[in-house]
Amino acid sequence: MAFSLRSRVFHHVWLWIVCVLFTVDAFYVPGYSIQSYKKDDNIPLLVNKIYSDNTQLQYAYFELPFVCPATGKRHHDSKWTSGHSLSLNLGEVLRGDRIKNSDFEVNMGQDVDCAYLCSKVVDGHDIKWAQQLIEDGYITEWILDNLPGATSFVTVDRKRKYYAAGFKLGYKDYDMVTGKPAYYLYNHFTMVIRWRKAPGSAGENGNRVVTGFEVYPKSVNGGSRNETGCSDNLDERQDPLLLNIRPNNTDLAQQYPDSSYVPEVKVDLNQISTKIPYTYSVYFREEHEIEWANRWDLYFSDQTESTSTHWLAIVNSIIISTILGAVCIIIWVRTTSGDTRVRGDGLLEDARFAIRKRVDNKSSGLLEKEGAVSAEDEVPDDELVDDVTSWKLLHADVFRPPPFAGLLAPIIGSGSQLVFMIASLLALSCLGVVNPSWRGGFVTIGIFTFFFAGGLSGYLSARIYRTFGGTDYRVNTLTTALLFPGLLFSLMFFLNLFTWAQSSSTAIPFTTLLALAFLLMIVQLPLVYVGSYYGFYRTAPYSHPTRTSSTPRHIPKEPLNAAWYTRNHLLLSILSGLVPFAVLFIELMFVFKSLYLDKSSYYYVFGFLSIITLLLAITIGETVIITLYIQLCAENYHWWWTSFLTGGSSAFWIFVYLNWYYWTTLHIGGLISSLLFFSYGLLACLVYGLATGTIGFLCGYAFMRKIYSGVKVD
Numbered sequence: 001m002a003f004s005l006r007s008r009v010f011h012h013v014w015l016w017i018v019c020v021l022f023t024v025d026a027f028y029v030p031g032y033s034i035q036s037y038k039k040d041d042n043i044p045l046l047v048n049k050i051y052s053d054n055t056q057l058q059y060a061y062f063e064l065p066f067v068c069p070a071t072g073k074r075h076h077d078s079k080w081t082s083g084h085s086l087s088l089n090l091g092e093v094l095r096g097d098r099i100k101n102s103d104f105e106v107n108m109g110q111d112v113d114c115a116y117l118c119s120k121v122v123d124g125h126d127i128k129w130a131q132q133l134i135e136d137g138y139i140t141e142w143i144l145d146n147l148p149g150a151t152s153f154v155t156v157d158r159k160r161k162y163y164a165a166g167f168k169l170g171y172k173d174y175d176m177v178t179g180k181p182a183y184y185l186y187n188h189f190t191m192v193i194r195w196r197k198a199p200g201s202a203g204e205n206g207n208r209v210v211t212g213f214e215v216y217p218k219s220v221n222g223g224s225r226n227e228t229g230c231s232d233n234l235d236e237r238q239d240p241l242l243l244n245i246r247p248n249n250t251d252l253a254q255q256y257p258d259s260s261y262v263p264e265v266k267v268d269l270n271q272i273s274t275k276i277p278y279t280y281s282v283y284f285r286e287e288h289e290i291e292w293a294n295r296w297d298l299y300f301s302d303q304t305e306s307t308s309t310h311w312l313a314i315v316n317s318i319i320i321s322t323i324l325g326a327v328c329i330i331i332w333v334r335t336t337s338g339d340t341r342v343r344g345d346g347l348l349e350d351a352r353f354a355i356r357k358r359v360d361n362k363s364s365g366l367l368e369k370e371g372a373v374s375a376e377d378e379v380p381d382d383e384l385v386d387d388v389t390s391w392k393l394l395h396a397d398v399f400r401p402p403p404f405a406g407l408l409a410p411i412i413g414s415g416s417q418l419v420f421m422i423a424s425l426l427a428l429s430c431l432g433v434v435n436p437s438w439r440g441g442f443v444t445i446g447i448f449t450f451f452f453a454g455g456l457s458g459y460l461s462a463r464i465y466r467t468f469g470g471t472d473y474r475v476n477t478l479t480t481a482l483l484f485p486g487l488l489f490s491l492m493f494f495l496n497l498f499t500w501a502q503s504s505s506t507a508i509p510f511t512t513l514l515a516l517a518f519l520l521m522i523v524q525l526p527l528v529y530v531g532s533y534y535g536f537y538r539t540a541p542y543s544h545p546t547r548t549s550s551t552p553r554h555i556p557k558e559p560l561n562a563a564w565y566t567r568n569h570l571l572l573s574i575l576s577g578l579v580p581f582a583v584l585f586i587e588l589m590f591v592f593k594s595l596y597l598d599k600s601s602y603y604y605v606f607g608f609l610s611i612i613t614l615l616l617a618i619t620i621g622e623t624v625i626i627t628l629y630i631q632l633c634a635e636n637y638h639w640w641w642t643s644f645l646t647g648g649s650s651a652f653w654i655f656v657y658l659n660w661y662y663w664t665t666l667h668i669g670g671l672i673s674s675l676l677f678f679s680y681g682l683l684a685c686l687v688y689g690l691a692t693g694t695i696g697f698l699c700g701y702a703f704m705r706k707i708y709s710g711v712k713v714d
Contacts, residue, residue, distance in 0.1 A: 034292060035145055036198035036207035037108040042077045043193075043210070045104040046086065046143040048097055049505050050169060052136045053597060054667045056676035057504040059133075060098035061140065065126040066185070068118035068278050071103055090447060091440025093512050096505040099143065106144065106191070108208060109284050116229030117278040119222075124272035127243045130170070131183040134243075136669070139166035144193065145210040146437055147295065152214045163298040164598075167215045170243070184240040186217035188231070189280040194287040211287045211295045222277045230279050245272055296436055306590065310608040313586035317615040320583055324622035331629050335707045394637040395708060396549035402640035405468035410480040411644070413461025413528075415694025417484075418687055420453040421446055426613060429606035447516075451523045454481065458531025459539075467541040473532055481528040484690065485520050488683065489513070495679055498672050506676070545709040555636050569631050573642055576623050577649025580692065581657075583619050587612045588654065596666055596677075620647050620692055621699035628700050639700060647696015651689030655682060 037043060047061040062070060062083065070083025080101040088097055103117060122130075142149035150163035170185040194212030197203035219240035224232045231238065290298070402408060425446055428434045434441045461480040462473055470476060492508060499507035587609060627646045628639050658681045662668065668677055 034198065034202075034209060036202045036209050038207055039109040041108045042075045043106045043108055043144060044075070044078060044080060045102050045106050045191075046099050047102045048099045048141040048143055050133065050138040050140050051096070051166075052133075052138045054136050054673075055670060056506065056668065056673040056680075057499065057502055057670075058096040058506045059138075059503070060100075060505045061142075062098075062100055063503070063505075064130075064133075066120055066122045066130050066276060068103065068120055070100065071118075073103055075105060076107065089440045089444045090512070090515075091443030091445075093440075094443050094508060095440055097440065098505045102142075104191075104280060106193070106282055108195070110282070111284060112280070112282040114228070114230035114234055114279055114281055117280060119229070119275050119277045121273060121275050123274075124245045127245050127272065127274060130185055131243055131245075134168075134170040134172055134183045134185070135181075138169045140169055141166045142213075142215065144191075144213045146439075147210065147213040148299075149191070149213050149215040150299065152216075161298065162300075163212075163214075165299060167217050170219065183243045184219040185243050185276065186219050187241050187276055187278050188218040188220045188234070190216040190218065191280065191282050192216070193282065193284050194290070195284060196287050196290070196292070199292065209292045211290045211292055212298070220277075220279070222275060225277065229277060231277075234279075234281075241276065243274070299436070306605075309586065310590075310605055314608065314611055314615070316586060317583040317612055317619070320579065321615050321619045321622065324579065324619060324626065328622050328625050331625065332707075335629075393635060394553065394632060395546040397553040397637040398632075398639070398704060398708060399544040399546065400548050400552060400637065401468040402638065405640075406465070406470060406476065406479070408640060408644065409461045409465035409468060409470070409476060410483050411690065412464055412694050412697055413457040413480040414484040415690040415697075416460045417450055417453040417457040418691040419694055420456060421450040422613070422691055424449045426606060426610045430610055447519075451519055452527065454524045454527030455531035457481075458528035458533075459535035460531075461528075462532035462535035463539055463541060466536050473536040476536075477529050477532040480532065481525045482520075485524060489516065489520070491679065491683060495676060498675060502672060545705060553637065555638075569634075569636060569638075569642055570645070572627060572630065573645040574649050574652060576627050576646050577651070577653050579623050580616055580619050580650035581653040583616050584612065584650065584654075585657075588657070592658075592661055596661070596668075616692075617695050620650075620695050623647075624696040624700045625703050628703060639704065640697075643700030644693040644697040647699070648689035648691075648693025650692060651685040654688065655685045658685070 049058050049060050050064070051058045061067065070081075072081050072083055074081045078101075082101050082103040084101045086099045086101070088099060092099070105112070105115065140149075148165040149167060150165055151167045152161060152163060154161050168186065170183060173182050173184065174180065175182045192212075192214040193210060194214070195208045195210055198207040198209045220231050220234070221239040221241050223239070226232055425434065425442065428445060429442070434445055457480055458477060462476060465473065465476045493513065496507050496513070590605070591609075624643050624646045628643060631639055631642055658678075662674075662677065666677075668674060
């Protein structure tokens with residue numbers, strides 16, 4: 001009766017949770033409510049950073065020496081002064097965001113044809129750096145009403161408009177006289193803000209919401225300007241603002257009138273001074289076609305075109321998984337059919353040696369004489385040899401603790417944390433809780449779910465450790481809690497030394513590193529300790545269906561003419577990683593494009609990625625089962641590490657693909673950027689390898705327990 005009552009209560013609670021999840025708005029769950037504005041209300045324009053697809057270094061916008069500094073001015077009806085730093089979540093800090101309020105005056109419904117911002121005087125060093133940033137293709141990121149300022153494009157057929165987040169810092173051209181590169185800085189910004197009536201009663205009261213934020217930059221020479229500081233005839237074609245650190249070419253040409261070669265003159269950068277005037281325009285345009293809830297759709301420029309490719313990736317994954325599943329079914333039928341009773345007195349081993357002797361005699365020609373082979377001496381076929389001399393002989397050794405068991409258990413524990421973190425992120429992304437409007441939310445949720453999964457990590461690690469015969473659970477607890485986070489923290493600190501030297505916002509502030517270390521000590525370590533205590537003392541170790549003998553069995557050496565996959569199990573594990581990699585490859589191209597090739601785009605297809613991830617986990621389990629069966633047929637019972645390495649081996653191929661992608665597709669230059677690219681790429685592959693290796697280990701363990709549960713020892 002009590003059990004029935006608890007079941008009904010659990011059923012109602014679960015039903016209530018599901019109903020709540022499916023009734024929320026699936027795109028703006030995080031609590032970012034609709035912000036509406038009355039006419040003339042101030043809309044804060046925030047400046048963030050500059051970034052480039054050609055480098056891994058980012059820089060805070062207000063730290064650029066050639067832009068207008070913050071004046072500390074307070075806008076009308078604004079609660080922030082310019083230069084005020086917004087509080088950032090952990091994910092925003094780690095991704096290099098440095099968001100501050102600006103001096104741009106933007107009020108709802110007020111068009112501004114031209115407004116003067118400032119005139120910035122820069123020297124030759126600042127100009128040279130600005131030239132380098134333009135050469136590297138840096139993009140500027142501004143934010144208004146949580147929307148990044150966008151560059152607007154139209155498709156070739158002119159039927160659809162789409163956005164690319166950010167706008168360029170300037171552009172590069174070539175001098176008509178010398179043919180050398182010339183760099184032009186954008187110093188006038190035309191902002192078009194699209195709005196519509198707010199939904200519901202707020203709209204009836206005259207409130208408006210922002211549905212688009214477009215920025216059209218322009219380079220304007222600092223020549224003729226009116227008393228406000230704005231350029232005369234701004235709408236007409238004007239000469240652009242040239243960032244020049246060379247002497248006037250006309251003067252040099254006059255000095256050498258009869259020569260086609262104009263010599264270079266060494267310039268003292270400290271002696272060069274240029275004034276850069278900054279102005280802006282603001283225009284509000286009513287938009288009827290785009291709803292506020294769909295205003296991010298324009299940033300997903302390739303959503304329609306790439307859908308068929310994502311479905312192709314799913315079909316490809318299903319085909320691979322189905323083929324491997326058929327092989328696993330054959331293996332399962334072979335291992336469960338027939339007589340699974342073995343003798344514990346060595347009788348089966350004697351039969352194996354007799355069979356091998358007859359096989360050797362046949363291969364040497366001793367049994368080829370007519371009449372020399374009796375019915376009892378007939379050489380059995382390969383299937384019979386495999387059936388008698390394969391996995392059944394290992395029943396007394398197959399669950400023997402592996403070498404370095406004290407390292408494998410913490411690795412599996414850390415891997416379970418990562419599996420929980422990845423599954424949580426994918427689920428929350430599919431529900432819309434984690435989305436582009438929550439800047440930095442993906443990283444923030446990932447870090448906290450990893451830390452709070454410490455209890456699961458400690459429990460699984462301690463129970464496996466005790467199953468292996470371990471006795472010192474405190475050492476196992478510390479290793480589980482600190483091994484992977486310590487490695488991650490050390491690598492981040494090492495890379496920070498280089499980004500700090502470059503004064504880049506990519507560098508993680510020292511206070512943030514201390515906060516991460518604090519979370520590690522007060523959240524991760526206690527939870528791992530509690531989980532370890534419960535897994536080691538409050539639960540029994542995993543039971544195995546067969547007893548382990550006191551003396552390890554000798555593993556026979558495979559003959560030279562044996563198949564390669566029975567002689568080199570490490571190579572077999574690495575090559576088997578190609579199968580899961582083939583499942584992930586197509587979707588991986590979209591992920592790499594969003595991360596490296598087009599940082600202004602957003603990866604949005606988490607529904608497709610979740611399906612691919614599920615198929616990937618199934619494929620990994622199937623690959624591990626096939627690999628372990630091949631290893632058992634070779635009478636090698638060291639399968640523990642093989643299952644983990646086979647499951648995580650696709651990380652090796654992802655890193656190989658990452659290198660190929662770097663050399664053939666990307667244009668990342670500079671030692672520091674390349675170091676950051678490969679280091680963080682290696683770290684991502686390590687995270688992936690730990691997670692998939694843990695999945696492979698658990699699948700392999702379940703397979704071994706299942707097939708040996710039917711083996712009966714006489």
